[in-house]
Amino acid sequence: MDLKTVDFYYFSGTGNTFLVVKKMQETFQKNGIEAKMHRIESSDPEKVNLDNTIGLGFPVAELSTYEFVWEFIKSLPPSEGTEIFMVDTLGGISGGIVGPLREIVKKKGYVPIGAKEIIMPPNIFYIQDEETNKNKIEKGLIKAEEYAIEIINGKAKWGRIPVLSDAVYYTSLLGLKITETDLNQKFMYLTADKEKCNKCGTCVELCPIDNIKIGNDKYPKNLMHCQYCLRCTSFCPKDAIPCKFNYEGKTYRAVKPKELLI
Ligand SMILES: Cc1cc2nc3c(=O)[nH]c(=O)nc-3n(C[C@H](O)[C@H](O)[C@H](O)COP(=O)(O)O)c2cc1C
Structure with a gap:
């Protein structure tokens, strides 16, 4: 080789x-x-x-x-x-x-x-x-x-x-299809807590599939096609997007967002 x-x-x-x-x-x-x-x-x-x-x-x-x-x-x-x-x-x-x-x-x-x-x-x-x-x-x-x-x-x-x-x-493809359904998207809805969000737009920049847009109220809006890579919840600088399916709402990140997006 x-x-x-x-x-x-x-x-x-x-x-x-x-x-x-x-x-x-x-x-x-x-x-x-x-x-x-x-x-x-x-x-x-x-x-x-x-x-x-x-x-x-x-x-x-x-x-x-x-x-x-x-x-x-x-x-x-x-x-x-x-x-x-x-x-x-x-x-x-x-x-x-x-x-x-x-x-x-x-x-x-x-x-x-x-x-x-x-x-x-x-x-x-x-x-x-x-x-x-x-x-x-x-x-x-x-x-x-x-x-x-x-x-x-x-x-x-x-x-x-x-x-x-x-x-x-x-089996996994079936799981991924279920992930896309409205029911699942509603059940596992990741969204910013407006009390904590400072409208910085980091989540919009981080989402790999453009599933987050800034809404008319200037807060980020989940467009309900989330694939759950967890970038938004893990890297929100204000910890404003709770990961409600994680134990005690904890989030994980191995690096800083700026490193990830080089
Ligand atoms: C939605 C989702 C599904 C996952 N499914 C699995 C899984 O089936 N098996 C597994 O071992 N880890 C699973 N994980 C854990 C991740 O694969 C693991 O933490 C990975 O190293 C994350 O890589 P990243 O930090 O580059 O995103 C899952 C994580 C997420 C967010």
Whole structure:
């Protein structure tokens, strides 16, 4: 394998994936490989450079990943042998990504060279204490570095367990469809507390799918197509968007918003 330039397309809701992708980028660069990071939410999949190695990085959500991440991947152009690898970050359980994603990119003509799932602090339901999170991040970043070295040395692998992986993938797609329903959007409605919100618009800037707009009253408005990446609730500078489905309403962030949006 002749790895020269990596274009790393990533999405990160609360910073875990960002840190992993950044660590991998640094490792590539230390080894003389040019590596650029591109945010999925502001990249056109049809314009990827097929002469470079493509990296994909994203969080696990509902045992697979967010609908808009799948859309990006499914819209990649056909290729004649571009090498591609993936990394995801998760709280603990996945299953619906590695196999199906490998099939999608293979069918498009890419050469899958590596897949890795890296455990990082969970950002939903139960947010652990700072020390535990710090230790998990440290371990996760060691894994990220090791994985980048495996890719450089041609030792990384992208395996597939067909039946199980596909079953989890299709179950997860159903889950993602349920997420989109009005009932779910109403039940899990993330919105700013007007007592705390200072109308700064950070949430509008952070939302990867333009689901938040400023309303006539100048307060942010949830347009009810939320995919629950949790960026708005995690990075609101006034903590004005409560994450009501997290234990004690706690939020998680691995980095500052300015770092996330480089
Ligand atoms: C809506 C949602 C669904 C999630 N689903 C899963 C899951 O199925 N399995 C899992 O292990 N972690 C799950 N997580 C946890 C995240 O995958 C994990 O914390 C990830 O590292 C977050 O990455 P980020 O900070 O880059 O967004 C979920 C998080 C969210 C917000």
